[in-house]
Amino acid sequence: MSTTAPTFLQSTLLVSNREITVRLRSKAFLISTGILLLAVLASIVIGSIVSANAEPAKIAVQRSVINALPDLPQFARTDVDTRAEAEKLVRSGAVEAAIVSNSSVSKLGITVIARDSPPAAVVAAVSVTPDVVVLEPSKQNPLLIYIVSLGFGIVFFLSAVTFGSTIAQSVVEEKATRVVEILMSAIPVRTLLAGKVLGNSILAFGQIALIAILSGVGLLVTGQSALLGALGPSISWFIVFFAFGFVLLAALFAAAASLVSRQEDMASVTSPVTTLVMVPYLLVILFNDNPIVLGIMSYVPFSAPVGMPMRIFLGTAQWWEPLLSLAILLVSTAFVIVIGARIYENAVLRMGGRVKLREALAR
Amino acid sequence: MLQVDRVTKTYGGRTALSEVSFGVGEGRITGFVGANGAGKTTAMRIILGVLSADSGMVSLGGSALTASDRRIFGYMPEERGLYPKMKVGEQISYFGRLHGMTARDASASTASLLERLDLAARSNDTVDSLSLGNQQRAQIAAALVHKPEVLVLDEPFSGLDPLGVDSVLTVLRDAASDGAPVLFSSHQLDLVERLCDDLVIIANGEIRASGSRGQLQQEYGRDRYELDVDGDLGWLREAPGVTVIDFDGGHALFETADAAVAQSVLKRAVADGAVQRFGPRHPSLAQIFREVIQ
Numbered sequence: 170m171s172t173t174a175p176t177f178l179q180s181t182l183l184v185s186n187r188e189i190t191v192r193l194r195s196k197a198f199l200i201s202t203g204i205l206l207l208a209v210l211a212s213i214v215i216g217s218i219v220s221a222n223a224e225p226a227k228i229a230v231q232r233s234v235i236n237a238l239p240d241l242p243q244f245a246r247t248d249v250d251t252r253a254e255a256e257k258l259v260r261s262g263a264v265e266a267a268i269v270s271n272s273s274v275s276k277l278g279i280t281v282i283a284r285d286s287p288p289a290a291v292v293a294a295v296s297v298t299p300d301v302v303v304l305e306p307s308k309q310n311p312l313l314i315y316i317v318s319l320g321f322g323i324v325f326f327l328s329a330v331t332f333g334s335t336i337a338q339s340v341v342e343e344k345a346t347r348v349v350e351i352l353m354s355a356i357p358v359r360t361l362l363a364g365k366v367l368g369n370s371i372l373a374f375g376q377i378a379l380i381a382i383l384s385g386v387g388l389l390v391t392g393q394s395a396l397l398g399a400l401g402p403s404i405s406w407f408i409v410f411f412a413f414g415f416v417l418l419a420a421l422f423a424a425a426a427s428l429v430s431r432q433e434d435m436a437s438v439t440s441p442v443t444t445l446v447m448v449p450y451l452l453v454i455l456f457n458d459n460p461i462v463l464g465i466m467s468y469v470p471f472s473a474p475v476g477m478p479m480r481i482f483l484g485t486a487q488w489w490e491p492l493l494s495l496a497i498l499l500v501s502t503a504f505v506i507v508i509g510a511r512i513y514e515n516a517v518l519r520m521g522g523r524v525k526l527r528e529a530l531a532r
Numbered sequence: 533m534l535q536v537d538r539v540t541k542t543y544g545g546r547t548a549l550s551e552v553s554f555g556v557g558e559g560r561i562t563g564f565v566g567a568n569g570a571g572k573t574t575a576m577r578i579i580l581g582v583l584s585a586d587s588g589m590v591s592l593g594g595s596a597l598t599a600s601d602r603r604i605f606g607y608m609p610e611e612r613g614l615y616p617k618m619k620v621g622e623q624i625s626y627f628g629r630l631h632g633m634t635a636r637d638a639s640a641s642t643a644s645l646l647e648r649l650d651l652a653a654r655s656n657d658t659v660d661s662l663s664l665g666n667q668q669r670a671q672i673a674a675a676l677v678h679k680p681e682v683l684v685l686d687e688p689f690s691g692l693d694p695l696g697v698d699s700v701l702t703v704l705r706d707a708a709s710d711g712a713p714v715l716f717s718s719h720q721l722d723l724v725e726r727l728c729d730d731l732v733i734i735a736n737g738e739i740r741a742s743g744s745r746g747q748l749q750q751e752y753g754r755d756r757y758e759l760d761v762d763g764d765l766g767w768l769r770e771a772p773g774v775t776v777i778d779f780d781g782g783h784a785l786f787e788t789a790d791a792a793v794a795q796s797v798l799k800r801a802v803a804d805g806a807v808q809r810f811g812p813r814h815p816s817l818a819q820i821f822r823e824v825i826q
Contacts, residue, residue, distance in 0.1 A: 175632045347613030354580040354607040355630040
């Protein structure tokens with residue numbers, strides 16, 4: 170025979186290539202990726218429309234008090250002569266609030282009229298404000314922090330679970346259809362595992378990169394370049410962390426799935442891993458303003474892909490911190506791959522019932 | 533020569549194989565027979581390197597097998613399976629590439645193999661859309677796509693229709709006549725008897741007998757003779773030194789340790805009337821098998 174033995178790399182690439190091809194041909198995968206990308210795009214476009222169309226709130230002001238008021242450039246002003254006229258505009262909804270004179274009641278000599286609830290913005294604008302000094306100003310607006318943490322959390326969670334269960338399914342499929350024995354007779358088991366992890370990691374990484382590029386372009390096109398400047402570094406780190414963090418998760422998903430022989434049993438063995446993925450997602454949403462929790466998260470391998478970019482966004486991470494955390498992540502990924510490969514190697518030929526973890530770890 | 537040498541394998545205290553040794557000669561078709569759970573599949577998996585032995589070794593041409601030697605092996609596992617949602621042609625050529633073929637060689641080999649197996653028209657169909665018989669053929673193609681020089685087939689005939697059996701038979705004979713060692717296991721002793729040159733019989737993880745079919749028949753065959761005459765053979769029961777095994781009027785199967793006694797029986801029969809048939813009867817494989825595994 171004229172063939173030469175394929176190298177580890179060649180066989181790994183063959184396996185990963187198959188994983189990717191099969192996935193890219195699956196209509197369900199293409200549709201769900203399309204929906205995800207559309208959702209990202211839509212949220213950026215809607216965000217920009219909402220902020221661009223924030224027209225100045227309309228208010229009515231009685232002519233006799235105009236001179237007593239400070240400048241109100243943030244409002245569109247309609248001048249009226251009487252209080253009755255002002256009230257009529259408020260009731261009809263033509264203006265949100267009205268400012269009329271009232272020398273008897275108020276110290277300021279004015280009354281603010283609104284239809285159903287006190288208009289906070291108008292009240293604040295005409296109120297006397299004490300001098301305020303903020304000692305440690307937050308670099309980002311709290312709402313933005315929440316949205317960004319939600320974004321990182323959801324993207325991490327969705328991609329990790331989607332591609333994690335893809336790799337788990339592919340492992341169980343080979344076991345359930347017994348094709349794994351033919352594969353094992355052709356290439357070493359580690360090659361098979363490496364190819365699966367690589368293929369699915371490339372897919373997951375590609376999806377994340379696509380989302381990142383789409384967000385960047387979307388923000389630029391809709392003229393939100395300031396936000397892009399604030400988000401850019403943390404998105405870049407997110408991609409780097411996700412790339413390695415996903416390899417770790419993929420090895421865990423593959424090892425867990427190799428313990429069972431039927432698709433029906435898959436959920437029971439992969440649910441601990443899914444929980445591990447869910448924890449950083451919940452933590453970052455609940456504790457995105459808690460520096461201690463975020464600090465710990467940014468170093469624990471599972472949550473670092475979410476925790477560290479979040480701290481970079483908040484500006485609380487020193488320049489060396491992402492590098493240190495990345496090193497920790499790399500070491501733990503290597504460790505998990507070794508353990509995962511051992512479980513996979515020991516369990517993948519055992520058909521029938523669920524293989525006990527202890528047996529799968531034994532040499 | 534593919535040689536298995538003192539291979540032992542235990543699963544958590546249970547011995548699956550104990551000091552198993554046998555050889556498969558070049559160009560020889562070797563049947564591997566044994567009851568369920570005797571250790572056939574374990575032995576074959578160890579030959580392929582899918583499982584590792586606790587001790588002992590497998591060698592080809594005198595040197596221990598390495599992973600890269602094994603790429604010239606064609607293997608058909610007992611547990612059949614292919615990727616159900618993958619196209620037949622694509623899948624077969626994927627297996628060829630995993631064994632180290634270039635993309636072009638793999639697809640050329642796939643095309644000619646599917647042609648030979650009458651599957652060419654289904655090349656672009658997914659495996660799960662094929663009938664069971666055609667799935668079996670695809671499975672055979674997967675074992676042969678890389679033009680293996682050693683064949684190890686675990687129960688290659690199970691689940692095959694008669695046409696499928698014939699095409700596998702042809703494949704095995706072709707491979708052996710090209711000089712490949714061929715090892716196959718089977719429960720169907722009549723097929724083994726028809727096909728194999730050599731036999732290995734395993735029971736409870738131990739090799740009970742091995743050798744060429746003729747050797748085994750001699751070794752385990754009692755001296756049995758068959759006799760058919762037109763008259764009645766009732767007198768045979770009283771003949772000295774003869775044990776009658778089967779008797780029906782003019783037909784008898786008898787056993788005797790002495791060839792001269794058999795000849796004297798024949799003379800008496802000829803003296804009595806017309807003899808239609810007389811000759812030694814070789815034990816069937818099933819008989820040897822039953823005797824050996826006891």
